[in-house]
Amino acid sequence: MLTISEILILENKLCEAMKNNNTDVLDNLLxxxxxxxxxxxxxxTKEMDLQTYREGRLKLDKIMSKIExxxxxxxxxxxxxQTELKGDYNKEPFEATYKYIRFWKKFPKGIKVVGGSGIAI
Structure with missing residues (x-):
């Protein structure tokens, strides 16, 4: 059984990995x-997401989330x-608030993101 505290810890870890462009951590969480x-x-897909970070197309200066x-x-x-993001995508600056839904599933080798969606609000 999963716990809310486990998921909140993993969400923070995911956000830090996105901000720090840490593809090793992202690879482990996705x-x-x-x-x-x-x-x-x-x-x-996972590989498409990781490639975005590997190629430096997405750089985040700010990521601040409010769990709903x-x-x-x-x-x-x-x-x-809801997440406030500031950074650049393909060298174009952006700053916006997004609403996300993510699905975390527990597996024998850990808890991983299996799906989700995001929209600008």
Whole structure:
């Protein structure tokens, strides 16, 4: 069974990895079969997400999240949050607030993000 505190710790770890461009931590937190709908509407995979960081296309100067809800359903956690982001994407500066939903699932080798979506609000 998952706990809310476990998920909140992992969310913080995920945000820090995104801000610090730490692809090793991201690789560990994201499930191999991840599907994520980005704010532009396209569906990306784990490898596509990691490639964005490896190539330096996304650089975050600020990432500040406010958790809205966390629901634990057996070995799955569903979390919604609002996140303020500031940085640049493909060398174009941006600053916006996004709403995300993420799905964390517990596996024998740890808890991983298996899916999610984000929209600008």
């Amino acid at each position: 499930h191999a079969d991840l599907l994520f709908v980005v704010p532009g509407g396209q569906t990306i 809800d966390v629901h634990i359903i057996d070995d799955l956690a569903v979390i919604t949050l």
